[in-house]
Amino acid sequence: MTTTVPLRPREDTALPARLARSAAERGAGAQMRTDEFAGWLARRAEAHRFSVERIPFDRLRGWSFEEGTGNLVHDSGRFFTVEGLHAEVDEGPVRQWRQPIIKQPEVGILGIVAKEFDGVLHFLMQAKMEPGNRNLLQLSPTVQATRSNYTGVHRGSPVKYIDHFVSPGRGRVLADVLQSEHGSWFFRKSNRNMLVEAAGDVPVDPDFCWLTLGQIGELLRRDNVVNMDARTVLACAPAGRDGRGALHSDTELLSWFTAERSRHEVRAERVPLDRVDGWRRDEWAIRHEAGRYFEVVAVSVEAGNREVTGWTQPLFEPVGLGVTAFLTRRIGGVPHVLVHARVEGGFLDTVELGPTVQYTPDNYAHLAGADRPAFLDRVLRARPESVLYEAVHSEEGGRFLNAESRYLVVSDDDGDEGGAVTGAGDGTAPPPGYRWVSVDQLNALVRHGHYVNVQARTLLACFNTGAVEL
């Protein structure tokens, strides 16, 4: 007997067009005009009392340096710990190093609820305070919660809208994938990135608002408005079109990626934080002895709209402003970006695809010549008319303090021709580890975890929302 349950199509072929329709709505959505947003956000900031204060480590409550390891841990054993990492890699100017790293084994949920109004998909975004953001309040996903948050280890109030993501049958899943976060600061962390189209009415809490993809794209053109968690979820929106060709077929692209992953030997082992040579701890911070990379610091937070009203916690504070950029070209009329297969010590699996340039200048100011990152100068010296996109964004404000990068998309259409693209062997091909990939292919890869790193996903969110037109 054959089962007669009706089959479903494997793919929702109407979805990319619905997302494109939402991305085209830039000036106004069902709830507000885009030019009303700044006022709305300012009112949300006024509605709550926030303050963040740097404190010495001995004023942390519930956190302490563990006997024997020096790891910075919470009494509950939950949240996260700051431990040490010893990494060895097989190429590049620095072959082995030790550093502090955040270990957070819990998988959190970053989820955005979507809903159609007047035939256009809108996304429920939240004005959320995070202590590490310079401006504190940014636009975040509907839900941004560690398991500790929504299972109540925080002893705070319930996480709003969490049911859309943890209870089946509350809507239709548009995307759901475990994605890595910063491999330089986290040890093998990943979060669940979800987009769920709600069935039925969704009451809107005062800190929340419905925006179209195009409205979010407009906000992505402003500095420090859309937070990292929102960006990574929007990157996972299935906006890509499958019908268009690319410079390399999908199988060729996957084969190149597999070769990149295979050719690197990365050894990354956790070590006790007090065994991290080259770093020094005082009352206020753990710092690299040359003043590079980042510091581990502590803050005290007072807030009115978080799950709990006040707490203290450690944060990582990077040194200097990062530069994160894609070079882009139209190849055969189809937009491509130059990805870089990057080794980061905290990745679960050796390499992921990052932007063409991902770089904190101050970290590498002591390196010169061939050790300077490829393509950095091409980005920094781009003619103004080649800069298609530029904005400063913050990394996750729940773990990082003032961690800002200048994100750019730079047209390389006036770069060298032919060989640079095809790798025809005339010496101008992309160097090993770099590849031209169509934006549609990047959208296909991001359905799966551990292909596209979090910085590249910020720029992919800019493509998906129309913040930059390629």
Add this chain to the structure above:
Amino acid sequence: MTTTVPLRPREDTALPARLARSAAERGAGAQMRTDEFAGWLARRAEAHRFSVERIPFDRLRGWSFEEGTGNLVHDSGRFFTVEGLHAEVDEGPVRQWRQPIIKQPEVGILGIVAKEFDGVLHFLMQAKMEPGNRNLLQLSPTVQATRSNYTGVHRGSPVKYIDHFVSPGRGRVLADVLQSEHGSWFFRKSNRNMLVEAAGDVPVDPDFCWLTLGQIGELLRRDNVVNMDARTVLACAPAGRDGRGALHSDTELLSWFTAERSRHEVRAERVPLDRVDGWRRDEWAIRHEAGRYFEVVAVSVEAGNREVTGWTQPLFEPVGLGVTAFLTRRIGGVPHVLVHARVEGGFLDTVELGPTVQYTPDNYAHLAGADRPAFLDRVLRARPESVLYEAVHSEEGGRFLNAESRYLVVSDDDGDEGGAVTGAGDGTAPPPGYRWVSVDQLNALVRHGHYVNVQARTLLACFNTGAVEL
């Protein structure tokens, strides 16, 4: 300026039909009739002198138990090591355990060269001796080499045909993906699975032969002929069709998988081998004190057609014969299998999709009732006419001694209807962790690593080669 390089189609849409054409050729190929194969293999066995002898650990040459850890290591620091694993999981009858485990950080290549003869794709297979195979000689991929093999750490002869896989431009890649191996015996091991269609003539060495997919499918119906490495590569052949529907859309399937990965907390840490409680080492073996699971043993090998002519090495010898089975149904006319999201301590990332049943009866004979594996009894008590496929295959003979499983595909079309398939909530839905997935969907997932485990891939190879018709 827009680059004018011609684009390629993202997908080779002709390939599934070419693979199906090859799978349809079951009786004869360009080089031999299928009924001639046994004679050919026997002649290859006669052409070489092989012997494998169990030896005590102190007769291992180049291997020793390391001071301080008790780990079993090679003097060169290469190949693999036998270390300890401490695993903690959050469900199931056994929540934490220690065991010996193989650590082999090198990524090897498992590669098959393909070539068309008379319009039909053929695959270059090798008669290869592996010390752990009961019958020693089995059919393996064209290339089956660790990096130590092909970079010469073995100081043996060069690996034949390796250029097809490590030198670009020697052909066209049909599949190239890093796949996990046994998560119960290896710590986070993966190998590169490659199918490459050769350009130009390919000279055939005496130990090699061209076979169609259908011929290999016929051989997969026999016990212990096609080795594990060949099976996993054949599983990666892009044989799936995208146009057909499935019980769950691809996004629903990925969402379920993401939820399975997120809901498990698995802690797996390497520990020194001499700290593995519950296991005892004597002159000849490391054994579990209750006689369960497997033993670590040593062998001496004499061989004529390997990269080196004689060596000694450790092997894992499982206790008992495994049972590995897919339940299968046609749903809406499309073949589906019931996958199980399995936690294995050595997986890189918590869970992968395994067969419905993957089980070594002797390991769990002490468990009863609800702790007995789901669906085991349905497989063991299946009516003969429901057993669509049954054969005994060996796991990797380079690491495992007499590691045999009975692989089955059992029709569940006469199982309970409706709710069992749809999960309609009438109590007969698949239990948590199980899902009906179309074979085409499994083929789509296996383009990426860490979705489909090595046992499920053996059964997928049986589907791809027509060893079983669904």
